[in-house]
Amino acid sequence: MSAPAPGTPAPRDLLPTADRRRILGVLGALLRTRRGTAVAAVAALVADAAVSLVVAPLLGRIVDLVAERAPASAVTGPVLLLAAAALVQGALAVLGLALVARVGESMLADLRETFVQRALGLPLERVERAGAGDLTSRVTEDVAVVGEAAREAVPEIARAGLLICLTLVGLAALDRRFLLAALCAAPVQVLTARWYLRRSTSLYARERTAAGAQQQQLLDTVGGVATVRALGLDPEHTRRVHARSEDVVQVALGVVRLQTGFFGRLNGAEFIGIAAVLGAGFALVGSGTVTVGTATAAALYFVGLFGPVNQVLFLLDTAQSAAAGLARIVGVADLPEPPAPEHPRHPDGARIGADGLGHAYRPGHDVLDGVDLEVPDGSTVVLVGASGAGKTTLARLVAGVHTPTRGRVRIGGVTPAEQGPDVLRATVAMVTQDVHVFAGTLAQDLRLARPAATDDELLDALDAVGAREWALALPDGTATVVGAGGQTLTAQQSQQLALARLILTDAPVVVLDEATAEAGSAGARVLDAAARRATRGRTAVVVAHRLTQAVDADAVVVLDGGRVVERGTHDELVAAGGRYAQLWSAWTGARVAP
Template structure:
């Protein structure tokens, strides 16, 4: 199972949450002020109702009754107006805070090294960017303002009740130990429970994503039952995690229900007994009972939203945990002196204790074409990713112009070296935006020139709105070949001096692959090229060939030199030629595959 991304501590999460609201002091003060005024307006109602009852008991004039009733109605109306604007202010503050949090989270995600994301698995990051963001959205927009309102209202109601009669406020103390004990029991267990629940959901998402993306492989190997069993296990863990948090709620909520209904009953009994003894008036008893009844709503709201706050805190901790993910140190690096890339004593492993590359030394000559060949699993693609700066060596160094690749900022790194693989992505937006993301300041002529260089300008101009056509999921679809051409055009705009090609056309049909080969020729012209060669016709045309076996470069030289040396490369070459697929035949990208006994 892939190691998940880290999770921030509770103290860090709460400090960050407070800092978000402190960035909007004006809106925060306005929101609190409106809720405070609304709560104060609501306190007048029970007091006037008590006065009204007392006036009726002792006998009074209709004018006095009408005045009390009008005042009561006025305060109710005032409370309704203030509440409306208070909720509006809360919603605006919540949206501002949530927007800032989302922007900062995306900024953090984009700074993660690709190797970290890959080692954690897409399911965990996907769950954090969807389910956790949604949960936090509900918390920020609803739970936080609702909790604040409940605290303000509850505190003011208690003060008002004490002012009416301290004796009638005493029954409230009965519910305090029940509330405190029940809530402490819940809060001690809930954060860990919700973190386990979210982590289990990440495992479900990760497993389903793997199954969907590898559906053809699963079907070809007949692994359907194993994938179903994996999904069942993940769902079982998720079910047990959710069942535990549900158990916590089914214990806590009934306890809380008792804690604020018991004071209501005791207030009625105590107040009735005191009224019969003449200690309190009927007006005081009426006001006290209404205040206790009025206290139930904010308490109920506070404690019910406390559960949502636990969910939100767990989600915030997972989102902030992205910042705790391993980031290789990037000291301020000087500008590379030249374009020469060198590997010295490079060792690398995806997991501790399991090395993939063992002491690799290699120097790329500026402008040369190097083919990297070898058996499957030998470390070819890993070597290419180190050359592209995606992974950093565990030992040794990878430098460009004398500067370590890991010390370069991401934008500077991609201006030096880029990886071209069979994976590509079209973002939702205009075609122009998809291209210019490599160089946002690129003028229109440069964008069109990049498309023309990869033979894509004709179909791009033929789109409904040309370069302003919205493409991507749910918009105008692009074929796999067109999407790859867009990716290649981005490279021309980014203009790196070194390209690492990892079978960029392997998944395309023969005709599309031949077209892409021509487009690729425009991209590689004048650049240093490292081609991870799974087919030997590309190795035949390279300036040099590096043979990788068991994480080491065992041979390095030109095609003719290695064939003459009669070593591992010569054996691969003879085996490949035995299939009649040598360079004298036009290379068919679909049929040009080595024999099983000679993997590349």
């Protein structure tokens, strides 16, 4: 196998996709809990289809009455029956489709909750190997496609399928030769469906994968636009975005070509079927076997099949796309839970210790090597270093987000693996530069950290980070809707909100990874003060965005090339005239003796 070209991104280890057997098993399990509603839905749709079958014979009866030159009053009864059938059929159709939609939507809701629960529990390392675009496209596009199918495609396919079956029964009731004539179209339709399904399954799976790859590349390019421009990588990233977009376009064109051939074949099947039914009717009427009205009813039955047959086959497009999305959703929902110890250990205190830490995101490319770290209970250590020195990686190892390649991290004498996910979440809280404002009221956003928090506790947390004044000044105070579709918060306010949630978690250990970086010069002092208040009384590891954050820290650890090169207090390191002193000199503009 040839090596990838220089500049080509490493292949992604995409999240798994479920096979057909597993999808059917999941759907069956979800359906069993809704058996009663599903049975009622099928009964309503069967009754709807049965009522619709009386329309063609009634119209045929009217044709016979006209051919017999019966008085006008003779058609009154059939016309009234047609009107009653239309009303009953409409009511049953609405009821049946509503019940089917209810079953589908509730099944999707359960599956979505399981998916989100597993997605939130995925180790960050696993998400990063797959690329955020893979998970994002499953959360957004795949869920949307499956939801559309549950609301529209599934109910319509169920109703159309019943209409087809009962219409064929109606043709046989008129005369079995009409049924045989109508079935002349079936071989073409079956072959068309098989031809379509053989090609569409893989094509729609490629479409979903291509969309995920495109989204990932856009996230990589747009999210790192400053770095891309600084390093002059604009042409390379433009080429990658173009290549991913070209893949999406080519797959989309393949879908269009497939659909064009599909509907062309269906039109041919319709021509064959109607010609056979009309031919059979002509022969049977000529021989006196059936009346003109009966032949008319048979023709109307077959023409009435055009709609449901085409609808079923047309909705195969939506169904196949939904099946591809469902496979990706179930694939994530089926991922095993992270391993948890049988008897989780609780830390003894909040001191942090790290021995011989080494970490590599890719084999042979160490980001950290031989890092030792000691943070006494209740003290604050600030990590300093140039970009790429390993500060964020060390912070994530301490928070238990990543598992070290070598060495170990202990909190209160216990490693994250020994604590297990639940204990670790109660022990360590982390705030990064990329904070999120959740859609909902400000109070609901804060209560994500502590659901049982009182209004006074929410206000105390906001007050601690200097956010109480602007929070109460919102149109509805803490009841104001924020996030998507609500009140827009500034970058400073969003980070104050994240720090307030940190206080409400009341975790004994906190990790701040440039958690005040987005403040800008105007809000820097406000957020730095908020961060100090949020970490007061806790053991804290802070990745510094501004060196002023290191001045009052209990200790400063300087990283360079993944190794610890200096440690001490701010004053000690400035006096030492080493790497930290050089960074401080560059930051403040002061001259430091070599």
